[in-house]
Amino acid sequence: MEEVPLKRLRFLLFALVLVLSACGTSTTSERQPTPTNAPEVKASSPANTSAEATTGRVAFMGPYAQSFQVFVMNADGSGLRLVSDGETESLFPSLSPDGRYVAYTAVVGNNNLDIVRYDLETEERTLLTSGPDIDSQPVYSPDGTRIAFVSNRDGRLGLFIMDANGQNVRRLIDLEGETINPLGNWSPDGRRLVFADTQRDGTQTIRVVDVETGEVTTLVERNGVDTAPTFSPDGTRILFFSDRDGGMDVYVMDTDGQNVQRLTQDGDSIYPVWHPEGDGFLFTRVDHERFVIFWRGLDETTATPIPNVEGVVTSWVTASEPLADIGFEQKPRVSEALLRDAPAKGNPDAPVTIVALSDYQCPFCKEFAETTLPELNTLIEEGKIRLVWLDLPLDNLHPNARAAAQAAHCARAQGGDDAYWAMHDALFAEQATWGNAPDPLPTFAKLAQQAGLDGKALRDCVVAETYAETVEAGVQEAKRLNVTSTPTFLIGDTVISGAQPLDVFYEVIGEALGEDLRPTYTVNADIVANAPAKGDPDAPITVVEFSDYQCPFCERFYQETLPQLQPLIDEGKVRLVYVDFPLEQIHPQARMAARAAHCAREQGGDEAYWAMHDLLFDNQQAWGVANPVPVFAELALQAGLDPKALQACLESTRYDETVTSGLREGLRLGVSGTPTFFIGGERLVGAQPVSAFFSIFERLLGEPLAAPTPTLDEAALAAFPAKGDPNAPITVVEFSDYQCPFCERFYQETLPQLEPLIDAGEVRFVYVDFPLTNIHPQAFDAAQAAHCAREQGGDAAYWSMHNALFEAQAEWSTNNALDVFAALAAQQWLDGEALRTCVAEGRYAALVEQGLQLGMQLQVSGTPTFFVEGERLVGAQPFSAFEAVFARVRGE
Structure with a gap:
């Protein structure tokens, strides 16, 4: 938009709900169902408002x-x-x-x-x-x-x-x-x-x-x-x-x-x-x-x-007198006179009217006109909705927009609403031609001729500013309505801002009509047929993923959810199709990465494509540089491909149109972010957990599916440090981050209360690294430092360093971390310089990464997170929270 x-300023209103009880990564939350004991909501009418509420x-x-x-x-x-x-x-x-x-x-x-x-x-x-x-x-x-x-x-x-x-x-x-x-x-x-x-x-x-x-x-x-x-x-x-x-x-x-x-x-x-x-x-x-x-x-x-x-x-x-009604409504209404005179399409008696305030030079208005409006035309033709167009040229951003709006009205003067909408479509289609032209009039005249109108007459009409007042009336109405951006849509009491996807319009229109208008999404068959895929082509379910190799949320889907879908792909129940949707404005190397994957496919088919797909996500940070080509060549070598051939393929740009076709198809379907998935006509947006996919799969298959549940068995935990009797009846597994203040609080306040139970053999405590490097940049190296201490002195040295890292958290978080780690090691009677070398070499990076992967499989999103015999506790919980779980485990 x-x-x-x-x-x-709206952040002032909502910033407070962003405060979480643990250091966390960004996740998409789902609306919780209303409890059965939720308060009853009465019908919305003044008669139901109690007398007490009406005072003041x-x-x-x-x-x-x-x-x-x-x-x-x-x-x-x-x-x-x-x-x-x-x-x-x-x-x-x-x-x-x-x-x-x-x-x-x-x-x-x-x-x-x-x-x-x-x-x-x-x-x-x-x-x-x-x-x-x-x-x-x-x-x-x-x-x-x-x-x-x-x-x-x-x-x-x-x-x-x-x-x-x-x-x-x-x-x-x-x-x-x-x-x-x-x-x-x-x-x-x-x-x-x-x-x-x-x-x-x-x-x-x-x-x-x-x-x-x-x-x-x-x-x-x-x-x-x-x-x-x-x-x-x-x-x-x-x-x-x-x-x-x-x-x-x-x-x-x-x-x-x-x-x-x-x-x-x-x-x-x-x-x-x-x-x-x-x-x-x-x-x-x-x-x-x-x-x-x-x-x-x-x-x-x-x-x-x-x-x-x-x-x-x-x-x-309280107030001595009530305020008198002045007829004001919170939901502003468009002038009836403007609605009568403005260009429109659809039955004037349609039950729902959409008023669009738009700017012909605005790229987001173009997106709506070319992706969403064609889909709404079905409802227009069925007589369910009427679309009215008001001009809102943003002169400070789009100097030719006002003249373009007048050109559309000049076309209407020649041929009525049909001519207006033909010019409307042509103006958006050729926006790049006239948008920044010093003189857009020749393009307007040409477009008029192509629409079967008199180009010279239209040009003269624009020069004479015959419809300047008509356009200005829209601008003034927008000001009265407090509309400042384009496109904006008024549908009854609802305001939709921006080029929103089709389902947003369907939800609002459906509510007004009392119908379920949820769209059924169909991805172009040729796109699906030609895109790389994994799984049985005859699988009953096809998942089409629109994705961006440089997108962190796409990487999260690849790391966390895709492994849990893989068994269904292997069983022939699900087929996954990958379509490129590079968001180049925020991920400048995403398009080239997509082309690199197609170049890999050229050499070795779908198997080579998916190998490159995995390597691109596994090494997302490495190739997100100014010149990623050498990294792509190295990844090709790792995939068993010819790196020189891949580099030549990239230089030819021959898969650029393939990537662009995916982008176009995504825009047509209303994709505005990645990853977005289309499954059996439904759309799923974001790095959703596996449960969201299984919910759709079960509806399509008509049978329940058991989602894979990662377990914390001894094999998974064997590599991580532990304290307490290995045969203790209760095991507490902490996923933690040495730089997280809430983890430090658990260490300071709750862990000392757990220690007597650990010493008595009642509880075994396992520490698994889960460094949130996006907010705690030194946390990964701190985790390595603890393991490097363990290398020198075993578990006793590990826990000593664990304690020292939390005690000195403020010091190493703001200074040269390696220097502080070395000094802390020396204080524990360890070799500080050897520990520094160990961290610098990344000797335990793989082990820390193993902890991260295990946590992501368990859908850990913040630290500290604890697993206690199958139960999850999140945040710096008090000792009483652990006692309650222990009592349940013991059957008390």
């Missing part, structure tokens, strides 16, 4: 076309009005106690975050802060005289307090964290503030600060999400949301952090805000990309949605 440059005035941040804006409404959803200006993203509103003023965060002028105050009576906006810093999350004091906020003034993140008019700013405390977490609210007496903070080691806390003394008290501290805390109106309890039971849910606790109780159980509930009387709360349930606001009584089990709005409530106060 292309857009006018604007600093995007609420401020919230919610979607408005392409950004988040600030709104105020009565608590039942009536009286809605837009508070922010609707142009730049605005977040975190706070109402003054009397409900008259709204303070919120916005991008102002210089693209920095500042705090703005809006007067609901006069509709005036006042800038309370202005400067190069981030000033965010204002919160009014109970008496309305002060505002607390978060800022990074002087380069130090902290909590600040100022008068309600923006004067007398003072720093209250420095924040230890690096993430701007939600500032909660004031205690009812105005003496304290509750807030959430993420500390530098990733630990999240809920803390309270005394406004006068600056004294801070920690209420909650854990390796997870505990955030958005708010004092109750009587000051005795605190609402917050947390991931402590898996998904995000609302919790309540006493103000000393004790007596924590879970209030919601759906796993998608965030940002609770107290009712002014303290007998209930509003919260937001995240439903896909929708933010549904619910009311719930504190002692009730049912939640009631607030109708006709969407967003996250951050402030709720």
Whole structure:
């Protein structure tokens, strides 16, 4: 998607959910099913909203076309009005106690975050802060005289307090964290503030600060999400949301952090805000990309949605009078006059209308026009949808786009809507020709002639700017609708931004029609027939993978999931077809790598292709250099091929069109990332676990399949260091990373409590290396250093070095690691220089890699991860968590 440059701020809203309880790699999470005991959701109508919920005035941040804006409404959803200006993203509103003023965060002028105050009576906006810093999350004091906020003034993140008019700013405390977490609210007496903070080691806390003394008290501290805390109106309890039971849910606790109780159980509930009387709360349930606001009584089990709005409530106060309805809707509507006059295709009475705001010079608009629109034409022809086209030329990015839009209207003047759409298609097809031309008019005239129109007349029409006002009307309507990028599609109350794949449109259109419109994907038969494949050609299931050899997620599929699919391929149940989809804008060598694989196939058929395929992924880092050809030649030699012949093949570029054909087919099918898989008409995106594939396979085969379960048997663990009796009844296997702070916490806090059980022969402890080098670059060498110590002095030396590495983690993480490793070895009465040489030579790299591979087969994605007799524990768990597992193993 292309857009006018604007600093995007939504990370402030969602960054908190990225805090994990363990050092982790990026994974794709699946939405968890709603538990059977989840709160009942009532129908969305004002009649179902309890009387308590209708009192008072609420401020919230919610979607408005392409950004988040600030709104105020009565608590039942009536009286809605837009508070922010609707142009730049605005977040975190706070109402003054009397409900008259709204303070919120916005991008102002210089693209920095500042705090703005809006007067609901006069509709005036006042800038309370202005400067190069981030000033965010204002919160009014109970008496309305002060505002607390978060800022990074002087380069130090902290909590600040100022008068309600923006004067007398003072720093209250420095924040230890690096993430701007939600500032909660004031205690009812105005003496304290509750807030959430993420500390530098990733630990999240809920803390309270005394406004006068600056004294801070920690209420909650854990390796997870505990955030958005708010004092109750009587000051005795605190609402917050947390991931402590898996998904995000609302919790309540006493103000000393004790007596924590879970209030919601759906796993998608965030940002609770107290009712002014303290007998209930509003919260937001995240439903896909929708933010549904619910009311719930504190002692009730049912939640009631607030109708006709969407967003996250951050402030709720009493008000003497309700806000009057002014007819404003959060979902902006396109002018009926524009809809009547704009070019369209489809039945005017179709039940669903798609309004496209587009730019003829935008490459993403071209992608939609050439890949998604042809697929939607079936629904248009069936009378189910109507497409209306509005112009939004982004002049600062695309200087010829406005003239192109006028050319399409000039074509329409000659031949009606049919001529318009013919010119529409031609303009996108020849975008590269006229897009950056000093004078695009000759191309416009030529395209008109090819469409059977009068080229000269069309050129004269554009020169005269006959339809300049028509195009400008679209621009102004986009501004009113707060649409700033192309392409953007309005479908009822839904906004789709960017050249999204077909299934996104089908989901929205299907919901509007009340039909299941999930597309059935069919990969071009010629592409499948000619692409390299493994498995029986007559296998009942064909998996077509669109992949990129330089993509780390494609490598993850190759490393983790493909080995688990291989048995089904060998049994003749599954055939795997590989189609190239190099993302050259981020992986510049991916196309050449794809060609190298085809050159290998030229020499030795599919067997040689798959050998090269594996070598390319195994050596992804080695060939991701400016000139990868020598590396490709070396890999060819390893595959038993002629490296010179492969190099000559690469120089000929004869497989370039083969790669391009795969790229074209992927674009036609809506592929936008790698890896993407097509299986029996279904699409699967990302480095999915094997269970996702088996779920589809079982539907297609009509029979259950037993997914392979990697086991931690003695053969798999034999190479790794262990402590304790080999015949102990319980074995604890830790997958760990010496540079991970949570692993260090386990070492410091929990391992000492396990030691007596290890010494007594009740527990055997095995350490397996799982260095996350993408975030801990010295971790791999640290793991080798421990094994090098073991080489010199056996297991005793290993565990001594293990302890020293964790004790000195901060030192070797920031300095020359090898020097520190050598010094630590000398402190353990080992030969430091010999250990340095051992690490530098990579003598134990294969063993560390073996640990990584074993962990990936077990779908370990973060450290520390523990396996205890078949059970998995993730994160720096307390000793009590291990005791509970031990009790189950013993049958207690």
